[in-house]
Amino acid sequence: MQHDPVAIRRIDHVKFFVGNARQSAYFYRNAFGFDVIGYAGLETGVKHEAGYVLRQGKITFVLTSPLRPDHPESRRLVQHGDGVMDIALEVEDVSRAYEAVLSRGAVGVAPPTMLQDEHGVIELATIKAYGDTTHTFINRDRYKGVFAPGYKPLAPGRYSRGSFRSVGLMSIDHIVANVEEGKMDEWVDFYKRVLGFSQLIHFDDRDISTEYSALMSKVVQDGTGRIKFPINEPAKGRRRSQIEEFLEFYGGPGVQHIAMTTKDIIQTVAAMRHNDVSFLRVPRTYYDALPERVGPINEDINELAELGILVDRDDEGYMLQIFTKPVEDRPTLFFEVIERHGSRSFGKGNFKALFEAIEREQALRGTL
Ligand code: FE2
Numbered sequence: 001m002q003h004d005p006v007a008i009r010r011i012d013h014v015k016f017f018v019g020n021a022r023q024s025a026y027f028y029r030n031a032f033g034f035d036v037i038g039y040a041g042l043e044t045g046v047k048h049e050a051g052y053v054l055r056q057g058k059i060t061f062v063l064t065s066p067l068r069p070d071h072p073e074s075r076r077l078v079q080h081g082d083g084v085m086d087i088a089l090e091v092e093d094v095s096r097a098y099e100a101v102l103s104r105g106a107v108g109v110a111p112p113t114m115l116q117d118e119h120g121v122i123e124l125a126t127i128k129a130y131g132d133t134t135h136t137f138i139n140r141d142r143y144k145g146v147f148a149p150g151y152k153p154l155a156p157g158r159y160s161r162g163s164f165r166s167v168g169l170m171s172i173d174h175i176v177a178n179v180e181e182g183k184m185d186e187w188v189d190f191y192k193r194v195l196g197f198s199q200l201i202h203f204d205d206r207d208i209s210t211e212y213s214a215l216m217s218k219v220v221q222d223g224t225g226r227i228k229f230p231i232n233e234p235a236k237g238r239r240r241s242q243i244e245e246f247l248e249f250y251g252g253p254g255v256q257h258i259a260m261t262t263k264d265i266i267q268t269v270a271a272m273r274h275n276d277v278s279f280l281r282v283p284r285t286y287y288d289a290l291p292e293r294v295g296p297i298n299e300d301i302n303e304l305a306e307l308g309i310l311v312d313r314d315d316e317g318y319m320l321q322i323f324t325k326p327v328e329d330r331p332t333l334f335f336e337v338i339e340r341h342g343s344r345s346f347g348k349g350n351f352k353a354l355f356e357a358i359e360r361e362q363a364l365r366g367t368l
Pocket residue numbers: 174176257259336346
């Protein structure tokens with residue numbers, strides 16, 4: 001049997017479009033512990049934009065900024081602020097994948113293109129996803145360079161090592177989209193019909209509601225189960241939900257958070273805090289109730305409480321997780337750090353405490 005031409009090997013990279021990639025690279029390096037491994041810009045012969053490639057474990061982020069006002073994507077910065085522009089997916093054959101998804105109703109943004117330099121060739125093609133977010137199919141089997149044509153390894157000594165600590169993030173666990181009210185099922189259907197994903201789980205407003213805000217969420221995953229995309233939409237609550245706040249400040253649907261795995265969340269979060277990353281906090285009472293709720297775990301609860309790490313358990317095991325505050329002035333993009341011990345779920349038992357913590361932040365912003 002011939003396998004699906006849209007079978008995805010992995011998330012190749014996540015591309016952020018930002019106002020000042022040079023400074024964002026400094027933040028993701030010093031606070032989140034990424035290595036800056038590649039650069040594209042005027043010095044490498046790229047005239048219209050600058051790009052920085054950041055790597056940690058199997059995670060690759062690319063930060064891109066326009067160099068001139070007439071860059072075709074410049075309006076993104078006014079509309080969205082900094083944010084995720086593209087989630088690039090590695091496939092075996094870019095042209096076949098692109099043809100297949102177009103025949104299944106995807107909207108093309110850029111047809112298959114070969115990029116070539118002395119290190120080989122990569123092939124790319126891009127389709128629309130929610131809002132202004134895109135998916136690029138990429139194949140780099142015949143490419144040996146640092147990232148892509150136009151990018152060069154960063155000159156040694158470009159950054160001297162500072163006082164920040166290494167962090168130990170390993171891979172992307174899931175990437176969450178916020179879409180408009182009533183649009184969640186449309187996008188779930190897109191991932192099922194176009195990319196061959198299946199629906200893993202759903203949460204409705206009975207699972208996810210507090211006094212003020214409610215949301216609905218469905219999780220789609222690829223055939224291997226390695227790529228998971230939860231999709232949220234606002235549900236009717238008494239006041240403005242965190243999803244509505246995101247949609248307002250981002251100016252439409254987009255990536256809400258990226259969850260990254262670690263083998264030692266206590267070490268990772270301690271290092272990130274040392275590096276000045278701010279995390280959401282839950283009240284101490286959360287930890288008083290914890291032993292009864294999740295049963296025995298390997299970690300010391302006092303240590304978890306000290307760092308604000310949350311715990312949840314399901315049929316398959318338990319997981320530890322924590323969320324940063326938004327990493328920009330707009331209350332939009334944030335990150336999650338997650339350590340899984342058997343559990344493959346998303347921390348449903350933490351939703352209430354978490355959303356109350358988010359609402360306390362919303363209240364400070366006057367957006368509740
Ligand atoms: Fe998450």
